């Protein structure tokens with residue numbers, strides 16, 4: 001070793017910047033590819049963009065809208081790309097000596113992607129695969145390139161010189177990132193294109209049945225209840241899909257078979273050629289704990305499922321329709337008797353709140369059956385209906401110990417005051433939702449502490465298949481209080497007070513909220 005001061009070797013500035021950009025490109029490419037493969041909603045880059053929009057203050061959104069009009073999204077994405085290039089250069093420059101600071105910065109970016117994906121209401125754990133792949137690819141690329149770029153680390157025994165290796169590996173990472181990103185984009189855009197086409201077609205068709213307009217007095221969002229219709233982006237999401245099926249409408253078909261007189265195969269065009277009906281339906285998950293929010297409402301457009309079953313002709317002895325998703329991995333068993341009720345209104349849905357179904361909610365076609373929990377009825381990405389018996393075939397959740405029939409139980413929920421929240425003492429507004437499909441709600445009562453039950457005011461009714469909002473005013477002296485709610489259905493049956501867990505067929509019990517009057 002020489003006697004002069006030892007400077008640790010450093011990667012030249014420009015090379016370091018280039019390494020940073022390549023590593024971030026590798027991360028984005030890998031993330032976009034994995035998102036395209038498993039879940040189009042989970043691309044970290046797009047998720048960060050969507051979160052930026054969701055978290056942006058309203059004035060900023062307004063400024064962007066008025067300045068860029070419909071180009072506001074591309075402008076946002078371009079802006080994010082610029083910021084990312086800056087961050088990438090930063091990652092490189094931080095790592096001129098050792099790769100660790102850059103690795104940490106990449107992991108930080110990955111965590112940002114994680115947070116953005118996890119923030120989406122459509123989030124399921126598999127959505128974390130894309131940001132994880134992104135962070136992994138970025139760190140790998142940075143470490144590898146860094147090792148090659150650092151001066152003074154000769155690779156003993158290697159025939160190729162370090163510089164050639166560095167250039168070659170850089171080119172590989174660059175092309176790999178582009179190819180992965182491009183492939184991811186292709187996978188995602190095929191689906192996006194098909195969705196746009198379906199949305200446009202739905203806007204042109206004349207509906208055979210329209211859902212009544214939602215009256216102004218149907219909800220009290222200004223008090224803190226949900227809006228009557230849940231925006232698609234906020235609609236709760238539950239599924240076991242490890243990968244969101246990316247089948248396009250053109251590739252879709254539905255087979256109706258089993259105990260039927262005539263087996264049917266319907267294409268997407270066949271569906272759209274049939275009478276299309278619009279119905280406002282509240283969907284609920286059996287896993288909804290008392291007071292929880294696995295419940296949402298949408299205007300669904302689709303083909304009447306009963307009409308399809310009658311056309312196929314149901315053989316005597318059948319008691320179940322087993323529906324299967326296009327990946328073949330999930331099934332629901334729906335009581336045939338319910339599907340054949342003339343007034344049930346079960347749909348093979350293609351539209352949701354004025355657009356094609358979102359990918360995570362079943363594009364291109366799903367089932368919607370008012371009054372049944374989703375696990376026995378709401379098959380997303382449905383491509384197969386087998387008319388059969390419960391004895392012969394057991395659906396996914398039935399095999400795992402959940403109930404066979406799955407009718408939605410009458411329930412109510414308090415949305416304000418928030419749990420552990422506070423309100424000025426005196427007249428305190430209590431508001432929330434209640435549901436009892438398919439008959440509807442006739443009465444909601446609230447009780448403060450151990451006081452008597454008092455009638456709440458019901459919002460304007462939309463239908464028996466949807467939730468109904470309610471509000472009440474209680475007189476609360478300063479201090480801690482419990483407010484409790486109970487609902488009564490249109491037949492006069494009040495929801496049970498008895499607590500039941502969600503397993504096997506849905507929770508029961510009163511919802512109570514503790515709050516402080518100040």
Ligand SMILES: Nc1nc2c(c(=O)[nH]1)N[C@H]1C(S)=C(S)[C@@H](COP(=O)(O)O)O[C@H]1N2
Pocket residue numbers: 235236237238239240241283284285286325330360361362373374375378379380381
């Ligand atoms: N293919 C498929 N469809 C499915 C499921 C699933 O896991 N896979 N989950 C069901 C359950 S349990 C519910 S509650 C609803 C939820 O529909 P959503 O995600 O559109 O709200 O979809 C149902 N359809």
Ligand SMILES: [Mo]
Pocket residue numbers: 238284285286287373374375
């Ligand atoms: Mo569910």
